[in-house]
Amino acid sequence: SAVISQKPSRDICQRGTSLTIQCQVDSQVTMMFWYRQQPGQSLTLIATANQGSEATYESGFVIDKFPISRPNLTFSTLTVSNMSPEDSSIYLCSVVGTGGTEAFFGQGTRLTVV
Amino acid sequence: QQPVQSPQAVILREGEDAVINCSSSKALYSVHWYRQKHGEAPVFLMILLKGGEQKGHEKISASFNEKKQQSSLYLTASQLSYSGTYFCGTVSMTTDSWGKLQFGAGTQVVVTP
Numbered sequence: 001s002a003v004i005s006q007k008p009s010r011d012i013c014q015r016g017t018s019l020t021i022q023c024q025v026d027s028q029v030t031m032m033f034w035y036r037q038q039p040g041q042s043l044t045l046i047a048t049a050n051q052g053s054e055a056t057y058e059s060g061f062v063i064d065k066f067p068i069s070r071p072n073l074t075f076s077t078l079t080v081s082n083m084s085p086e087d088s089s090i091y092l093c094s095v096v097g098t099g100g101t102e103a104f105f106g107q108g109t110r111l112t113v114v
Numbered sequence: 115q116q117p118v119q120s121p122q123a124v125i126l127r128e129g130e131d132a133v134i135n136c137s138s139s140k141a142l143y144s145v146h147w148y149r150q151k152h153g154e155a156p157v158f159l160m161i162l163l164k165g166g167e168q169k170g171h172e173k174i175s176a177s178f179n180e181k182k183q184q185s186s187l188y189l190t191a192s193q194l195s196y197s198g199t200y201f202c203g204t205v206s207m208t209t210d211s212w213g214k215l216q217f218g219a220g221t222q223v224v225v226t227p
Contacts, residue, residue, distance in 0.1 A: 031213050042116070042201060043156070043217045092155060096213040103146060103203070103215055108155040 006106030023093035028073035049076040119218030136202030145185040146203040
């Protein structure tokens with residue numbers, strides 16, 4: 001199993017500002033994933049964070065809005081840029097276990113943009 | 115493409131059974147089931163791999179029919195603690211999908227005394 005620490009757990013931010021969310025894993029993993037869960041909705045994959053290369057973004061998500069860093073095999077950050085109230089969501093990072101099966105999630109960052 | 119989950123919601127009395135279904139239009143490698151309580155992150159329940167297996171977690175079990183690309187989650191003799199929103203997450207067989215979960219819309223389960 002993998003233990004994932006995500007910071008901050010919650011934040012209230014002013015529109016137009018940016019927030020960087022950190023995700024730390026207790027073991028080395030090849031790929032890390034970032035998801036967004038808008039209020040009352042399901043989880044949507046934002047991007048795959050690859051170590052040593054640029055992140056791969058899903059349709060509807062762009063690097064300018066959600067820049068991602070992956071400096072090593074245990075750490076990644078997601079920045080939510082130029083925030084608007086529509087960005088109010090829970091953001092979760094996830095990793096896949098070494099067997100390539102179970103996906104583990106951090107506790108999430110609850111973001112409110114005012 | 116998002117898997118289709120049904121029903122949207124179900125209300126049960128304690129001790130009753132329920133079935134939640136998840137179907138995909140894509141060939142699947144695995145189906146994951148999660149339960150989320152309000153204000154919390156999703157909690158992993160079980161994973162079913164290609165091969166049509168069944169699994170259980172206490173009185174919650176699941177099956178995966180790979181021919182139909184469908185999975186079902188069975189809540190047996192439901193307990194109050196089973197309340198929450200259940201999500202299926204699927205990993206498809208395409209080469210660029212490894213590790214990426216596509217989640218269904220969720221099924222809200224309310225268990226009443």
